[in-house]
Amino acid sequence: MADLNNIQYDENSIRSLDWKEHIRLRPGMYIGKLGDGASVDDGIYVLVKEIVDNSIDEHMMGNGKTIEIKISEHRVEVRDYGRGIPLGKVIDCVSKINTGGKYDSGAFQKSVGLNGVGTKAVNALSNYFKVQSYRDGKTKWAEFAQGELMQESSEETASGRNGTFIAFEPDNLIFKNFKYIPQYLDSMIWNYCYLNAGLTINFNGQKYFSQNGLLDLLRDKTDVDTIRYPIIHLKGDDIELAMTHSNQYGEEYYSFVNGQYTTQGGTHLAAFRESVVRVIREHFGKDYAPEDVRSSIVAAIAIRVQEPIFESQTKTKLGSNTISPDPTSQTVRTFINDFVKANLDNYLHMHPESRDAIKKRIEQSERERKELAGIKKLANERAKKANLHNKKLRDCRQHLTDAKNDDRFETTLFITEGDSASGSITKSRNVQTQAVFSLRGKPLNCFGLTKKVVYENEEFNLLQHALDIENGIENLRFNRIVIATDADVDGMHIRLLIMTFFLQFFPDLVRNGHLYILETPLFRVRNKKETIYCYSEEEKKAAVQKLGNKPEITRFKGLGEISPEEFGTFIGENMHLEPIILQKEMSIQKLLTYFMGKNSPDRQKFIIDNLKIEKNIEDLVAIS
Known part of the structure; x- marks a missing residue:
């Protein structure tokens, strides 16, 4: 072992990184976790957002009503029709840290980002990056590779409308095996439209447009048959909210700051949740429990503040306590509470049907909570005892709640069935971040049952x-x-039963992108020199063709058949995960009724139409 006391420490030990080296060395500081695109918060989506945010800021300032976006598997193009970057600063704005127009609060009063880092991070983390500005009949462009300027144009005459064009291809050395999932992009673009009523975004040839802002958002997120009263939609200076109550379990929120979707909430969401309870209590003159008031609520809130402070570069949680840097300005809490108190209370006075529906929903939640109280106490005592010697859970050492832990976003719980499958995963997992919960058989079909x-x-x-x-x-x-x-x-049946459990009782887990299906190889194709694992029939054929001379083919029929040594390669860096994504127009109740309700001719026809019969391995002819 080296003697640490004898290690030389002098001027040569000190090194300064330039901006692009630092971003590439520590990408997580700038865009959060990397990932391959399977998670909605993976870095490749943050790259898209950083570029589009700039176009949105231009729109907010009254410059440009349309944004064009094209995204293929590995390339992103964004064209806005704002003012265009001043031609003399085209290169500086995408390659000099802390350079941008947003430092002038007169030009960008309430923009998304103020740190001048976002576009530079995209540039540094891309194999190819191009910026082109159109301004007053002239244009200038520059191209980069991993942040290095490769070539640039002089100012040229151009006929294009004012605005900015950005194209980039994420670096596949940093974002390994990545691909963009269309549903995640679709959701992102709809959020931009909801928050900027009147803005048109043309995405891959499809038009996205919202006339009514957050009202449209909640209309798309709820089922008219399950909400208890018409959506309440309230707007004021720098604040907009929409809310209703449904029949589902839990609370469902969509919160935004300056057009940024704050998936982890923050001071504004905490203030809104608190304000709704206070106003409802005062309106009815009853000391309702907060959980009864908020049970089954579905709501969206958007505010605009000057120079927002977020808790990370990815801007998923608001940390600001005031609505502007001025020390005499209102707190976020007071600003939201005053608005909700005045407007929600007035609304309830003017809409007695909605007022009565809210009261009934609260009283129903109160009854359900009290009915559950006894059995919850017994169940929690039983769970406490089981947790001391919980044979079902093989826990890991790090967790998502470890705020200071860089690996917390990698924390994973595998839900398996049977001793053999859970045994293989337990032996091959990363004990720091991967835990295993073992089922003893098929879980109960809980569709239509209460939380009891x-x-x-x-x-x-x-x-x-x-x-x-x-x-x-x-x-x-x-x-x-x-x-x-x-x-x-x-x-497959066990998957459906587990998904039903989460969708029925904890739908926000699915909506927030936490639920996945593990894909393991269907085939192993090998000869004496090489082993290839294949996840589809097409991959298997390609592997057979590559290895030639009749290689050995194994069909994996169960997780328990895969050795722990092999399994470790399937749940490591190149783990294949299929996210469970709820489509924008998808009703959870209708979805569960279709797949998990009483047997129906429609479902039977769907299964028959989509049934695939796989040939036996022995019948397949190897391709030489």
Whole structure:
């Protein structure tokens, strides 16, 4: 072992990194976690957002009503029709840290970002990056590779409308095996439109447009048959909100600051949740429990503040306590509370039908909570005892709630069925960030049941405690919940039953992108020199063709058949995860009724139409 006391420490030990070296060395500081695109918060989506945010800021300033976006698997192009970057600063704005127009609060009063880093991070983390500005009949462009200027034009005459064009291709050395998932992009672009009523975004040939802002957002996120009263939509200076109550469990929020979707909430969301309870209590003159007032609420809130302070570069949680840097300005809490108090109270006085519906929903939640109280106490005592010797949970050492831990976003809970499958994963997992919860068989079909079953069913109750989501997902212990079952009929059925549990009782886990399916190889193709794992019939054919001379082909029929040594390669850096994504127009109740309700001719026809019969391995002819 080296003698640490004798290591030389002098001027030569001190090194200064230039801007692009630092971004490439520590990308997580600028764009959060890297990932391959399977998670909605992976870095490749942050790259898109950083560029589009600049175009949105231009629109907010009254410059440009249309944004053109094209995204393929590995390339992004964004063209706005704002003022265009001043031609003499085109290169500086994308390659000099802390350079931008947003430092002048007169030009960008309430923009998304003020640190001058975002576009530079995209540039540094891209294999190819191009910026082109059109301004008053002239244009200038520059091209970069990994932040290095490769070539630039002089100012040229151009006929294009004023605005800025950015194209980039994320660096595949940093974002390994990445691909953009269309549903995540679709959701991102709709949010931009909801928050900027009247803005048109043309994305891959499709037009996105919202006339009514957050009202449209909630209309798209709720089912008219399940909400208890018409959506309340209130707007004021620098604040907009929409809310209703439904029949689902939990609370569902969509919160935004200066057009930024704050998935982790922050001071504005905390203030809104608090204000709704206070106003409802005062309006009805009753000391309702906060959880009864907010149970089944579906709401969206958007505010605009000067120079917002976010808790990270990815801007997913607001940390600002005041609505402007002026020390005499209102706090975020007071600003939101005053607006909700005046406007929501007035609304309820003017709409007695909605007022009565809210009262009934609160009283229903109160009854349900009291009915559950006894069984919750017994179930939680049982769970506490089980947690001391919980054979179902093989926990890991780090968790999502470890705020200072850089690896917390990698924390994963695998839900498996049977001893053999859970044994393979347990032996091959990363004990720092990967935990395993083992089912003893097929879980109960909980469709149509009340939350009482979560406490009566020991397995569900232990799973709820393993995740720490009894009172919502704020204390969720794992960033990814991965269903790991065999790729056969029984395994598919178990997947559906687990998904039903989460959708029925904890839908916000799914909406916030925490639920996944583990994909494991269907085939192993090998000869004496090389082994190739294949996730589809097409990959298997390609592997057979590559190895030639009749290689050995193994069909994996269950997770328990895969050795722990092999399994370790499937849940490591190149793990294949399929996210469970709820489409914008998808109603959870209708979805569950279709797949998990009483047998229906429609479902039977769907299964028959989509049934695939796989040939036996022995019948397949190797391609030489």
